[in-house]
Amino acid sequence: MWAAPSVEVVDKSKLPYVYTADELISMFLAAYEREEARGSVAEPAFVKQKRLEIKRIVSSGRAVASVLRRTALAMPFLDRLHPFYRDLMDVVFGAQSYKHAVAKVGNAHLAVRAIAKEAIAAVRTAPDKGAIHAARRMYRGRVVDLLNDLRPELDKLREVVAFLRRLPAVDPNLFTIVVAGAPNVGKSSFVRCVSSARPEVADYPFTTKQIHVGHIRIRGDVVQVVDTPGLLDRPLSERNAIERQAVLALRHLAGAIVFLVDPTPHSGFPLEMQLNLYREISASFQAPLVAVVNKVDIASPAELERARDLFSPIGEVSTLDCRGTGEVVNYVLAKFYVPAALERLRAARRS
Incomplete structure (x- = not known):
């Protein structure tokens, strides 16, 4: 059902720049070296050296810890995201793996502060220059080791x-x-015909590796059109990550599903397989589902007749020249969008 969620979507403008481990190490060492000796000329050299070392530890530790904390806090929190984004992240990266990476980077800022605190204590109690140098080596080495240990999480x-x-x-x-169907049936071309999206189009299966989104403007409102990766006729548990992205779009976004059918042999997927997929979608998702026959420009009369018998399509199109695509979208909007929009207006008036 079409309803406004009370959860967050991904705001690209708030996504952080994530430094590599090598960049953080360079930042840490540069911040350390930037500090220069200050103090009274009459101050003993040993005291001045201690003060300089502590300043270097404080400034370099603060710089790195701040970046680590800021990075972790700026990453999307899965539990707050809309289910579409949350499940998509789980499909592509693994929810637990992602949470572990965020937590480890975030907690690392506390480790940096602890290392710095220990180093400061060691410098303050150092009896000679050799002990100061040992504290310095310990501090720099431990922070560099920590940042190197974060390398897999930062890369993630x-x-x-x-x-x-x-x-x-x-x-x-x-x-x-949501435009769905088997691979290479013309979904990307259909979306390109009816909306602002410009997805990649090619003559071989599995061109669509990611979800593409287009928009249709209607009297001040906007309707979203989503081109999904091609689905294959097999259980969800056996689908790959690209296919599961399409399933997520169907499950969480669809106000209506347009299922494209290729009646010709060109897609490489027979009508029986496409019919099984159509039935699976019909049984698995609540959104209204309509079938549309594509490639009428090259299909034979017999192929078209068989597709009509199996699917009872609401329209027949050629996405090569966009013939009939406008009529299909107008039908879907009139039958499914307009009632939903009217209900939304009535609900707004009641509140």
């Missing part, structure tokens, strides 16, 4: 941020038409 968070920046902005508040 960098991957997550890069993925989310590439992901189209999906708004769960908008009425959404």
Whole structure:
């Protein structure tokens, strides 16, 4: 059902820059070296050296700890995200693995502060220059080791941020038409015909590796059109990550589902397989589902007739030249979007 969620969506503008371990090590060492000796000329050299060492520890530790804490806090919190984004992150990266990475990076700022505190204590009690140098080596070595230990988690968070920046902005508040079907049946071309999206289109299966989003503007309102990766006719547990992205879009976003059918042999998937997939979607999702036959420009009369018998389509199109695609979208909007929009207005008036 189409309803506004009370949960968060991913705000790309708030995603952090995640430093690599090497960048953090360079930052740490540069912050350490930036501090210079200050104090009275009459102050003993040993006292001045202690003061300088403590300043270097404080400033470099604070710089690195601040970045680690800020990075962890700026990453999306899975438990607050809309289910679409939450499940998508789980499919692509693993929820527990992601949470572990965020927690380890976030907790590392406390470890840096603890190391700095120990080093400061060692410097203050140092009886000679040799002990100061030993405290320095201990401090720098332990922080560098800690940052190197964070390398896998930092790399994971960098991957997550890069993925989310590439992901189209999906708004769960908008009425959404999800375009589904087997691979290579023309979904990307259909979305390109009817909306603002410009997904990649090619003549081989599995071109769509990620969800693409387009928009249709209707009298000041916006309808979302989502192009999903092609689904194969097998149980959800056996689907790969790309296919499961499509399932998530169907489950969490769909106000209506347009199932594209290819009646020709060109997609490589027979009508029986497409029919099984159509029935699976119909049985598994609450959103209304309509079938649309594509490739009428190349399908034979016999192929079209068989597709009509099996699917009872609401329209027939050619996404090569966008023939009939506008009529299909108008039908879907009139039948499913308009009643939902009217109900939303009535609910707003009642409140």
